[in-house]
Amino acid sequence: MFGAVIRMESVTKRYPDGTVAVDRLSLEIPDRSITVLVGPSGCGKTTTLRMINRMVEPSEGRILLDGVDIRRQPVNALRRSMGYVIQNAGLFPHRTVVDNIATVPRLLGWSRRRARARAAELMERVGLDASLGRRYPYQLSGGQQQRVGVARALAADPPVLLMDEPFSAVDPVVRKGLQDELLRIQDELGKTIVFVTHDIDEAVRLGTRVAVLRAGGRLAQCAPPAELLAAPADAFVEDFLGADRGIRRLSFLPSGGLPLQKSPVVTVDCTAEQIAARAAPGLPYLLVTDRDGRPLGWGEPEALLAGPPDPARLLPHGRPFEYGSDSLRAALDGAVLSPTGWAVAVDGTGRVLGVVSQQTIGEAVRSAHAGSRTAAGSWDRVAG
Amino acid sequence: MNGFFDIPSDLQHSWFGLIGLHLREALLPVLAGLVAALPLAQLCVRFRWLYPPVLSLTTVLYAVPSLAFFVVLIDYTGQSELTVMIPLAVYSLVVLVPAVVDGVRSVPPETLAAATAMGFGPVRRYVQVQLPIAVPAIIAGLRVATVSSISLVSVGMLIGNQGALGNLLHAATVYHRPELAVNSVVTTAALAVLADGALVLLRLLLTPWMPRGARRRTPRAARPDATAPAPKEAGR
Numbered sequence A: 001m002f003g004a005v006i007r008m009e010s011v012t013k014r015y016p017d018g019t020v021a022v023d024r025l026s027l028e029i030p031d032r033s034i035t036v037l038v039g040p041s042g043c044g045k046t047t048t049l050r051m052i053n054r055m056v057e058p059s060e061g062r063i064l065l066d067g068v069d070i071r072r073q074p075v076n077a078l079r080r081s082m083g084y085v086i087q088n089a090g091l092f093p094h095r096t097v098v099d100n101i102a103t104v105p106r107l108l109g110w111s112r113r114r115a116r117a118r119a120a121e122l123m124e125r126v127g128l129d130a131s132l133g134r135r136y137p138y139q140l141s142g143g144q145q146q147r148v149g150v151a152r153a154l155a156a157d158p159p160v161l162l163m164d165e166p167f168s169a170v171d172p173v174v175r176k177g178l179q180d181e182l183l184r185i186q187d188e189l190g191k192t193i194v195f196v197t198h199d200i201d202e203a204v205r206l207g208t209r210v211a212v213l214r215a216g217g218r219l220a221q222c223a224p225p226a227e228l229l230a231a232p233a234d235a236f237v238e239d240f241l242g243a244d245r246g247i248r249r250l251s252f253l254p255s256g257g258l259p260l261q262k263s264p265v266v267t268v269d270c271t272a273e274q275i276a277a278r279a280a281p282g283l284p285y286l287l288v289t290d291r292d293g294r295p296l297g298w299g300e301p302e303a304l305l306a307g308p309p310d311p312a313r314l315l316p317h318g319r320p321f322e323y324g325s326d327s328l329r330a331a332l333d334g335a336v337l338s339p340t341g342w343a344v345a346v347d348g349t350g351r352v353l354g355v356v357s358q359q360t361i362g363e364a365v366r367s368a369h370a371g372s373r374t375a376a377g378s379w380d381r382v383a384g
Numbered sequence B: 001m002n003g004f005f006d007i008p009s010d011l012q013h014s015w016f017g018l019i020g021l022h023l024r025e026a027l028l029p030v031l032a033g034l035v036a037a038l039p040l041a042q043l044c045v046r047f048r049w050l051y052p053p054v055l056s057l058t059t060v061l062y063a064v065p066s067l068a069f070f071v072v073l074i075d076y077t078g079q080s081e082l083t084v085m086i087p088l089a090v091y092s093l094v095v096l097v098p099a100v101v102d103g104v105r106s107v108p109p110e111t112l113a114a115a116t117a118m119g120f121g122p123v124r125r126y127v128q129v130q131l132p133i134a135v136p137a138i139i140a141g142l143r144v145a146t147v148s149s150i151s152l153v154s155v156g157m158l159i160g161n162q163g164a165l166g167n168l169l170h171a172a173t174v175y176h177r178p179e180l181a182v183n184s185v186v187t188t189a190a191l192a193v194l195a196d197g198a199l200v201l202l203r204l205l206l207t208p209w210m211p212r213g214a215r216r217r218t219p220r221a222a223r224p225d226a227t228a229p230a231p232k233e234a235g236r
C-alpha cells in the first residue's frame, strides 16, 4: 500500500489551560514523500503530529486523509492505519522484539503465525539480525530499539508514518545510520511520512519538504530543503537555519559539472618525462596514484624526479569526493581539507578522475547561485 | 517433642487439615483484595483526585481492630470463616491499592503513548500493557499482603475456633500443652516463608523481560550506542 495525502485546513489547537499550541495551520502533506516539521522546542510539532492520528483533537479546523475527514472513521481503525515512531522507541518492555513488531497485525486480527512471519520480514527490512527476535527490549542498544520501533510502525503496512523526534536520543553515528536506513526504506515503500525534529540538519537531510514552525504553532515556511536554504522567507527562518546556511546549501548542488584537471596526476611508476610534462599552472604539486589509479598523496615534482616516491612522505590528499554523486559541499570540503587546496575527484570505484581547485569550485558555486535566483528550488537533491 | 502433631480432637482437623484451612483463610482474602484493587487502582490512575481519599480510606480501615470487625460482622455472617476473611481482605487493600497504582504509573510514558497510537483502547491497554508491566510492583505488594494475612488468620480463634493454626494457641493453654503453641508459631512462620518464596518464583516466571543481576550491567556497558535511557524498571 502506498501513501495517502494529508491535508490540514486551518487547524488550531488550544489546550484547556489556554495554551495555543498550533495556530491556524494549513499544510498539504503529499504522498510518497517525507514532510519534516521542524522548529524550536515547544512550537507545537508534537501537537500537530498527534492531531493527525487523533491523540489530540483540534479545537478548530479539520484534517483530511485522501480527501476524507479523519473524524469519519473509528479512531482505533485510523490509528492502526498510521505507524507511529517516537523518541526512545516506546517499545513494550514485556514483549520480545518479534512480538513488539507483531503488535498491530495482531490487533488487526492476523493469526499469530502470520504476524510473526511478517515481523521477521520487517526485521530484515530495517537491518536487524533475525537472532535478535527473541530478545527483550532491555537487551538491545538504543539504536537497535529505534529500529524495532520503525519495524513495529511499518508492520501492518500503513500508508502513513508519523515520526516524533525518533532519532533524537541516539548518538550521531547511530543517528546517521538510522537516517540512511529511513531514506532507503522510503525509496522502497513510498509512504507518506510526517517527521518531527528540532534538528535543522536532520530536517534538511531527510525532508522532501520542510515545514518550519515558529513558537505559537504558526507556519513560517514550507519548502523543499534546497529552496529553504536558498531563500528563507524571513529573519526567523534564516536565523533558525543557522550561520552556515550557505555551506549547507552546497549539499544540494551536484559536483558533476565541475571542470576537472587531469594533467597533474601521475602514477607511482611514471617516467621522468611524464612528471616534467604534467605540472599545472598554480599547482606546485602532483597527485600520485597507485597503479590502479587510487590516490596516494601529493608530491613535489623535484622530489618525484629524484626517484620513486615513498608513499609515507607524500602530503595527504584529504577525502576524495565522488564525481557526480557527491555534492559541491563534499568537493569544497575536500579542497579545504587538502594541504594543497585542491580536491581529488574519484569515480564510484575510488579511481582518480582528476583534481579541482578551491577557486574552480568557488566559481561553480557562484554560477549555480546565479542560476538559482531565477529557478529557486528546481534542483534535484544530491546525496551527501 | 512428644505429641507435637497430636492435634486435640475438638479442633476437628488433622495438622495437614489445619494447614489447608489456614492457607484458604489467608489467601482467599488476598485474592479478593487483588480483584478489588485492580479496577480501583485503575480508577485512581485515571482520576488522580481519587487516589488520596482512597488511600486514606484504606488506611483508616486498616486501623480498625479485627475484633471490631468481628463484632459487626458476626450478626451477618456468624461464627464462620467468612467473618475472618472479610476483614483480612479489607486489610490487604492498604498495600495492594498503592502497589497496583505505583506499578501502573511506572509504565514509561512513551510506551503508553505508543500503545495509544497503535490503536489500543483503554481496557485493552490496561490489561495488555499496563498490568503486565506493573507485575513486579503488584507482586511486591502481594508478598507483604500474603505474609501479613497468614499471620493475621490466627485471630480467628477468638470467634469460635476459626483461626486455623491459631486455634492451637488456644488449645495449648486449655490442655496445658505448650508444644501445640510452638507448633502453631513454627508452622505459621514456615507457611509465610513458603508462600513468599512461591511469589518470588511467580515473579521470576512472569517477568523474563526484566533485567536482572549481572546481566543488567555487563551487556549495556559493552554497547557503544546505549545512550538511550533504559526503560524505567518497575518496582525495583
Ligand SMILES: Nc1ncnc2c1ncn2[C@@H]1O[C@H](COP(=O)(O)OP(=O)(O)O)[C@@H](O)[C@H]1O
Pocket: A015, A016, A017, A019, A020, A021, A040, A041, A042, A043, A044, A045, A046, A047, A048
Ligand atoms: N496537554 C497539554 N496541556 C497544556 N499545554 C500543552 C499540552 N501539551 C503541550 N502543551 C503546550 O503546547 C505547546 C506545544 O507543545 P508541543 O506540541 O509538545 O511542542 P513541541 O513538540 O514542538 O516541543 C507547548 O507550549 C506546551 O507546553
Ligand SMILES: [Mg+2]
Pocket: A045, A046, A047
Ligand atoms: Mg515534541
